[in-house]
Amino acid sequence: MKDVQSSPADVPMPIDSVGVRNLRLPLTVTRREGGPVHTTALLELGVDLPAHFKGTHMSRFIEVLENRQEDLSYKSIKLLLEDILERFEASRARVSFEFPFFLPRPSPVSNATGIQSYRCRISGDLSRAGSGKPEFLLEVTVPVMTVCPCSKAVSEEGAHSQRTEVRIVLLLRGFCPLEEFIEIAESAGSSPTYPLLKREDEKFVTESAFAKPCFVEDVVRNAAERLDGHPHVACFRVEAESFESIHAHNAYARIERGRVLDARRPD
Numbered sequence: 001m002k003d004v005q006s007s008p009a010d011v012p013m014p015i016d017s018v019g020v021r022n023l024r025l026p027l028t029v030t031r032r033e034g035g036p037v038h039t040t041a042l043l044e045l046g047v048d049l050p051a052h053f054k055g056t057h058m059s060r061f062i063e064v065l066e067n068r069q070e071d072l073s074y075k076s077i078k079l080l081l082e083d084i085l086e087r088f089e090a091s092r093a094r095v096s097f098e099f100p101f102f103l104p105r106p107s108p109v110s111n112a113t114g115i116q117s118y119r120c121r122i123s124g125d126l127s128r129a130g131s132g133k134p135e136f137l138l139e140v141t142v143p144v145m146t147v148c149p150c151s152k153a154v155s156e157e158g159a160h161s162q163r164t165e166v167r168i169v170l171l172l173r174g175f176c177p178l179e180e181f182i183e184i185a186e187s188a189g190s191s192p193t194y195p196l197l198k199r200e201d202e203k204f205v206t207e208s209a210f211a212k213p214c215f216v217e218d219v220v221r222n223a224a225e226r227l228d229g230h231p232h233v234a235c236f237r238v239e240a241e242s243f244e245s246i247h248a249h250n251a252y253a254r255i256e257r258g259r260v261l262d263a264r265r266p267d
Contacts, residue, residue: 017094019046020061027099028071032177036071041099047090060087072097072122074175078134081126096123101140101178107194107201108208114195118142118182136172140181141165144189145205146242149213161209162245164189166219168227169237171258176232188222188240190214216240216253224255234258 021044029037045061064083069076077095084093098121105116121139126132144164152159166185186192191209194201214222219240227236235258242251 014051015049017046018049019044019094020058021045023062023065025065025068026070027097029099029101029178030071030073031103032179037102039099039102041072041097044094044096044098045084046094047084047088048092049090057088063087074134074136077122077124077136078126081124081134085126085128091129092125092127094123094125096121101182103179103182105195107197109200109204110198112196112198112201116193116195118178120178136175138170138172138176138178138181139167140178140185141167142182142185143193144186144219145191145193145209146216146219146240147190147209147213149215149218151246152210152213159210159213160244160246161190162243163193164216164219164240164242166223167237167239167241168223170227171234171236172232173234174232180230184223184226185238187226188214188219216242216251220253220255224257228257 021042023043023045025041025043027039027041029039031037043065045064061084064080064087067083068080080095081093084090084095098119100117101120102115102117104113106113119141121137123137123139124134125137126134142165144166145161146164147159147161166188168181168185170181190212191205194205197205220238223238223240224236227233227238235256237254237256239252239254244251
């Protein structure tokens with residue numbers, strides 16, 4: 001049967017990345033303290049394509065998943081990338097896993113526990129011309145609470161507060177527990193958020209948040225200060241977006257260290 005994909009391209013131009021996305025598969029992520037977190041991931045897989053090939057063999061991306069390990073680890077992603085390189089005879093392979101990461105979250109006073117969800121994405125990139133080690137990009141979005149320092153300073157009673165999202169994007173030197181960066185994001189705001197609060201918890205959260213008012217500028221600086229010294233972080237972007245409670249717009253701030261993040265991320 002004719003191999004149309006391997007025939008000459010009408011326009012002989014190399015393609016940076018071609019593949020499949022929006023594959024939904026089960027995934028297991030190991031917590032820092034041990035024990036699995038079961039979730040569902042959207043997968044994206046891609047390879048580069050030389051100018052002389054008309055197309056790639058899309059069915060091979062599905063075939064490569066037959067041998068995929070369900071757990072997410074340095075080893076499992078490296079094996080998947082190596083398998084893709086071999087099957088496609090490609091010079092560069094990319095994969096990404098986008099998933100909710102679920103953690104039990106006890107309230108600060110009553111210790112009542114609910115499940116908190118964090119949006120995560122882990123991407124791997126492996127090149128034949130490189131060191132043989134994958135590069136990893138981690139993205140995590142964490143909700144926090146912020147209290148406006150200006151509102152608190154000028155008001156006789158109270159201050160406006162809102163939910164703020166902290167989004168951290170990291171190029172990693174090694175595989176790290178997700179909880180490390182979730183904690184960095186949560187400590188950068190006025191207070192973490194909680195899935196379940198009793199009255200004594202609400203009192204504690206409100207008072208502790210008002211004792212630590214934060215602009216979005218403060219949030220990104222607080223997070224960047226800790227990421228700057230992290231031994232496993234090669235470069236990063238941290239952004240805070242505040243869903244303002246007294247404005248019809250959002251406020252945001254961003255700090256970046258390094259300019260390779262977008263280049264390393266799978267398309």
